[in-house]
Amino acid sequence: RKWVECVCLPGWHGPSCGVPTVVQYSNLPTKERLVPREVPRRVINAININHEFDLLDVRFHELGDVVDAFVVCESNFTAYGEPRPLKFREMLTNGTFEYIRHKVLYVFLDHFPLGGRQDGWIADDYLRTFLTQDGVSRLRNLRPDDVFIIDDADEIPARDGVLFLKLYDGWTEPFAFHMRKSLYGFFWKQPGTLEVVSGCTVDMLQTVYGLDGIRLRRRQYYTMPNFRQYENRTGHILVQWSLGSPLHFAGWHCSWCFTPEGIYFKLVSAQNGDFPRWGDYEDKRDLNYIRGLIRTGGWFDGTQQEYPPADPSEHMYAPKYLLSNYAQFRYLLDNPYQEPRSTAEGGRRPRAPEGRPPARGKSDVVEG
Template identity: 70%
Template sequence: MGRSHLAIRMRIRRHKVFLLCLLGICVISFLHYYKALHNISLLQELSAPSTHLKSLKIFSDIFWNFPAADFRPQQDFHKHSQLKVNVDSNLILKGPPDKKLHERTFVLRDDPTPFFIHTKSGAVCFREGIDMTASASHHRLLQQHHREIKFKDKAINEVEKVVQCPCRQGWHGPHCGIPTIVYHSNLPSKSKVTPRKVPRRVINAININHEFDLLHTRFHELGDVVDVFLVCESNFTAFGDSRTLLFQQMILNGTFDYIKHKILYVFLDHFPDGGRTDGWIADDYLRTYLTKNGMSRLEGLKADDVFIIDDADEIPVRDGILFLKLYDGWTEPVGIHMRKSLYGFYWRQFGTLNVLSACTAAMLFKVYKGDGIYLRRRSYYSMSGFREYENSTGRILVPWAIGSPVHYAGWHCSWCFKPEGIYYKLISAQNGDFPRWGDYSEKRKMSYIKELIRTGGWFDGSAPEYPPSDPKEHMYAPKYLLDNYEKYRYLLENPYATINVKRNGSSFKGVI
């Protein structure tokens, strides 16, 4: 009888152990799922004041090992960061004056701009985001908070937790450094981002053909935020015909002297094998060469620097790129919601173009193999190094996009040229995006192209009804174009419209 009771007790004990283990597995699975949903560190969430989460923290500390801190890549992961560069402090482009543009290298340096200010009360505020009109009264409140905490003998870091900066319209967060296009984005960790002590360096890569007005616009929009522009030009069109190196000539004749110190010129002197038959080979190769050649000529590259690759007709908003530069805590890769336009900013298309455009240098090399075309393809999940890289960061990496379908974070202006520029794009287009309209003689006629611009029609004969747009509307066009309205009028008003439309008390040309 005693043996029977003992056997029963042993079975009960085994069942209890089994049930406890099963419960533990369920709790661990729930915590991991919770972390994946919110894209924040598990231990950070468990540190919340909630009593039940605090109890779960003890369990997770024993069985789970998730780092709570944000990923801090090694500063010397790229071979160029190990180079000892002995140059004048004002020199960024390396190489003697007679050295060819495409052979020079570029030295990346930390941006010394004081983007944040430290108040006497302990607050850290973003200069551009604070409301100066409220600063006087707010300063008195900050001083009062400071006195109360000091009187209670609290630690100085608790002052920063209490102090809030007064934000002007369009800026959010305790430091007033989160722009509206990030605040209303799908970034899960937006409430957890923190200012960096040293800004990231931003690298913007672009291929150029003849989009020079949009290139000027990009440089003026992003010139004080981007640290280096990698601009690639080829002596072949995307179709494979020879072309003049117009951008190189413009650099040498002084056209871009205002931004020349931030341009690293990339020269593609050959056309890829098979590119004439399959235009997508040529299209992909442009971005591959741009990334690999340009990045190999940067010195001092850090793992958490930001790499952004755009087409020439895609212009990100400055504030969104500045956020990537100044804040920690966002995940990657990063897309950008852009306002879509055709022929000019006056033909606004529905919705936004969300282009996956940015990641850290570490992700570029460890996941995308140093090739920007893979970033554009959205194929990170299937890349061989993705899971290893994700594990090294200690975070669940999910894509997000600056902006939203109703909050534009940039502009995509497709076929935005004068008629002569559209003609050149037609004959230069790659042999892959069929139908290739440049192959049709009637589509290349100036009269036909001008009629397309006038009506907003497309080469296939369709004429979509675009919503009416007004140059005064928010995010109509980049500020540089609006500030130089007469010079760029052909992009801001339909040059072939004949009807004057009155809207909001002002008149402008448009087509109904």
């Protein structure tokens, strides 16, 4: 194929200027084989939801025009096994998410797995297994090379990377995202990146991982019995890679990013396996104590924050939708319990209009 050389805009690379920086500077071993597709893939993004509704809103706006179906699983039990209200279902029906409703497939988990109260990892794994198997089975017109991405609710891939997966052939699988890590809000940036394998084609998900999302996230593909069969049938050698790098973030992981009341609910909802379970300690559930953690960036074990607050003007500080609606999401962008930094100290508070443009277009992937 003969290419016409383009002068690419900043952040874009390749002969047709369609390769984003997070791919250009990734460890993808097949960059020289990348070619634009004639027909875009469909992209399926699967998420379990507890009470991360603001981050879910941000995800929908970051990825709404790229993802074809958001498969969102909600249970009437917490990860600890206690009853909880179906708040997301309520928000779907009352119009809160009307702008993206046509792309949401709601998955209801109406039971708690046997043994999940004694061993929280049983419950944690089962949530993702049920999400994938029930959700994907209800999608129609899926093609083998469509893209499946499973995230925790606090993991938001960047739009450019997901768009690349949708529009290009030549990349290998499975893939991960290098995500910028932060705690309590985007202002407490953590060292390193979160790198979790979270995506592959629908064909690989079905053939190699047995339609089980937790295997995709936690099992090396070469330990799965059908990976050689898949390679031989498709002619593709499986090579795991990651979008982005430790210096080029391909998304955001905002851990414990709630108001103090939201952190309290996360404490009492947490599964019984990730010890110590801080929600079992009354003093850790105190709202004033939680406010102090947000203020200092400390952790429940007494560990103190070793790094200064991040500069809101830095590249990839937070998703664009958050920055465009600064007042609405201020508690995630500015530390609400610290004195604001002056511009002389390097701080900057960007402001922008607060509109909510809906994601455009309909999808034929979501059933009902």
